[in-house]
Amino acid sequence: MKKVIAIGSALLMICSIAVFANGSSEATGNARPQLGITVYKYDDNYMSFVRKAIETACEENGEVDYQICDSMNDQAKQNDQIDTYINKGVDCLVVNLVEPAAGKTVCEKAKKAGLPIIFYNKEPARDVIMGYDKCWYAGITSAEFGIQQGHLIVNEWKTHPEWDKNGDGKIQYVMLKGEPGHPDAEVRTSEPPKIIKEAGIGIEQLELQTGMWDASKGKELMETWLAKHGDSIEFVICNNDAMALGAVEALKSAGYFTGEKYMPVVGVDGLPEAVELIKKGQMLGTILNDPKALGLATYAMAVNAAKGRDICYGTDYTLGDRKDIRVACEITTVDNLENAIAAYK
Secondary structure, eight states, rough: SSEEEEEOOOOOOSSSSOOSSSSOHHHOOOOEEEEEEEETTTTTHHHHHHHHHHHHHHHHHHHHEEEEEEEETTTHHHHHHHHHHHHHHHHHEOOOOSSGGGHHHHHHHHHHHHHOOOEEEOOOOHHHTOOOEEEEEEEHHHHHHHHHHHHHHHHHHHOOGGOOOOOSSEEEEEEESSTTHHHHHHHHHHHHHHHHHHHTOEEEEEEEEOOOOHHHHHHHHHHHHHHHHHGGGOOOEEHHHHHHHHHHHHHHHTTTTTTOOOOOOOOSOOHHHHHHHHEEEEESSSEOOHHHHHHHHHHHHHHHHHTTTTTTTTTSOOTTSSEEEEEEEEOTEEEEEHHHHHHHO
């Protein structure tokens, strides 16, 4: 079950509710369990790959039927979609929350219906998961991504003393933060500075604002910061690759990455677009957040839950003390791009 599955193309039908059906048991008369899956928004770069991994596993393994829908970054819409799934009689809910704080409300819906629920990628509070025996989580180890990003920055800063433009021994940095209140955004924001300080390197935060995981917002903020701080900025730290892509576009427009003008930019995810920028020397590195691994873990848990089996049945996974399965991360630079390339195929 933990094997690598090649991701093929999938037929995507975008509607407001129940936007994709793979031969539901209601329509075909078979007895296969049904999964009701939500994605917080389809046009999130990273989640598009996680979604494809889940869809491909469902289609290739043939153990379940499924419906999947785009919540369009609207929690009220997602709540309605979940109600619809429950009314249609799905056997397991698989939920990528729009708002992590909504986990309690969503879990209560599942509990009232007696349905198992797998949260993935966006983690609700611990008491939500622990408070219902049929609730689990699949995702990343949030703090580890920030920690590894901190190590990446420390290693590269020590290797490139010329990046200290004013020679003060400190990193003057700007930070593009993801969604406020999102557990991943919070630790990806707090951990890198902590690791840098622990390495004995001084740091000075010039700016920190939310880019909401979005490339266009990342570009807008970077443009504003360049107008304000100019070459005083020595490092750009981003909670995800999408915002890093936007930051790089702003930097390129300002003349960076030509001649001797350079700015180190780091992100998280390992997106194919980020890999291309790393190859070109326009992005320093990223932390691989394997979408295929997350999709397969989510799928395996959902199938087992829908069939009433042990949540790790038939897999090599080990359930954590938060009733969770975690996906590992990896520092990715120009020296080891092959793993990131494979993860997004």
